[in-house]
Amino acid sequence: MDFTLNENQTMFRDMVRDFTRKEIAPIAQQMDEENGMPAELVEKMKASGFFGIAFPEQYGGLGADTITYGLVVEELAKASAGVCVMLTVHNSVGSYPVAMYGSEQIKQEFLPRMAAGEIAAFCVTEPGAGSDAASITTTAKRDGDDYILNGSKIFVTNGQRAAFYVVMARTPGTTGHKDTHAFIVERGTPGLVVGKKEDKMGLRASDTAVVDFEDMRVPAAQLLGKEGDGFKIAMSALDGGRIGIAFQSLGIGEACLAEAVRYAKTREQFGKPLIRQPVIGGMLADVGTELEAARLLALQAAWLKDQGQPYGKQAAMAKLKCSEAAGKAADTAVQVHGGYGFCKEYAVERYYRDVRVTRIYEGTSEIQRLVIARYLGQEY
Template identity: 60%
Template sequence: MDFSLSEQEELFVKGVRDFARGEIAPLSKQMDEDGIIDQGLLQKLKEQGFFALSFPEEYGGVGLNTLTYGLVIAELAKVDAGVAIMVGVHNSVGSYPVLRFGSEELKKRVLPEMAKGHLGSFCVTEPGAGSDAASISTRADTVDGGYVLNGEKIWVTNGYHSRFFVVLARLDGQPGHHGISAFLVERDNPGLSVGAKEDKMGLRSSDCVSVVFDGVKVSGENLIGEKGQGFEIAMASLDGGRIGVAYQAIGLGEACLDAATAYAQEREQFGRPIAQQQAIQWMLADTATELEQSSLLAHKAATLKDQGKPFSRLAAMAKYSASEMANRAADRAVQIHGGYGYSKDYPVERYYRDARVLRIYEGTNEIQKMVIARRVLQGEH
């Protein structure tokens, strides 16, 4: 499998690297403290087309393939994993359901707006339904001309800023995962209210909110795909989203390795840099090796997706592998920094907090292992 980029793609990724270092890195510490993205930076991200990366050109998008897109997410995560997930959610689960399953009318109306930077969110999780997404209780009831939604979603990434919400709801009280449909709801729909931001452990530049639907009426045109197809749409969208999470973890892992390597060469104990101690070298070697392993899995998943081949198993493996790697990389980076690693004066403290959620969202790693094992048991390995 060939994972090389074209010259144009290489230049694009380099441009993102320069932007991330120049425009995002100086703000990361402050955004972590404030618990919200810098509004000037958000405007720049919109102007630079970060919210159009994965959209086809016909809808005003940049039209990146998945491999290049993944490397862009990694560059963002290397300086700020919160900004990376904000861009990632919008370009995958927040818009992909419309792009892949929406009617042509819905695509033409919504995607160019999203590509301009009107953010998208993905609303599945509820107070009583997390890993078991098929157990959601948000309702959509058929009325004249459309549907009325009632229920509550939680942990909605981007919801504080979003104009568009992809919402999974149970249609007319039908049971099971075949009873679930997907709808596009707009922020100005009467009855939609957005709750306070979660006070999160990490990824603090990105926001998560609850969203309440209290008699929200949407037109029949806002149904995404077919009635009863919502669960399938969510699972297909999460497959792609997991590749993005894998690259987010890879970027964070690279940041941990860079910080740990620089510190190990500069910090002296017992009369020489700690980098000369084999115990420290082994930690660096482990992180470097695991980074390569995870990158290969992510590149393979991305390339299969770009080739139009089944990639669900590889996406789950890539997300599982990279998120575990990033947690180990962050732990080692803190260890190499000693006491200073426990201080907010050094970025590894933030990396350690940012890494933790990678094992939880877009399907916990226990769920990834269920996905992988199911495929293995079906003989797909």
């Protein structure tokens, strides 16, 4: 078993680490306070190829493997989880359905533009359909060479910023997952209405918005896969997306551990640094161990994907373990900082808020357990 990263993986990681230290970390707190992201930062990331990391080279992307992509996501999350989620949604669930299920014409039309920085979003969740994605009610009615979509999506990451939306909808009058369809829709399509941006607890640099469809006409050529493939496409996109969220969680968790250790080395109580107080040292050791174990799961899931092997179970396990380990890391980091950990002056306060959603989006921890239990039921 070889745990060594290859030259390409190390090069990408170091390049992104350098970028995040210079361009993202210094303004992370400001973005959190201002509830947004400067346009100049997005332009710099476009110029550095960040929006095409996971895209095939033939469509203008960098063609990075999943491990490399994970390392990049981790570095971004250490600096700003909000910037990170904009890029992970774009590079995974927002574009993967097009790359995997789009016709050649659709791929050629949309993927190079996405890889160049026209941002993608993924629209499944609705007011009445969250964990149970098969219960969506947005309709897609066939009308000649078009479909007409009506409905409302919520919590759409990149909702306000996106140029493209992958949208799940169903044949009117149906229920269940069989009659759901996936479409790629361009911003500016008449009937696509971008609504309000959520005022969130964390990930405040990212935009999360409502997107409505009011008699929106979409050419049948923009159907991804076949009619009825919508649920399958959404689930396979989420399998890959979960690997990204696992690495995002790791990035936040490691940032918490680093802050907590640095603080514990300098803060003295009872005549010695906190890190030398056995209880605090033990808490930090537990966090470090949990993160390391979680990292192995995330790397294994990414490796399986790169080998073309099934990875759904490991992706769910990695997402569950990494998000929970990172949550514990953030909680411990605040605790180690004492009262200062509760104040905005210290980064751990932001990490504590940012990390919380990793146990909720792209499938809650409860849903990951359901998915894992389903795999185990088939295996034994």
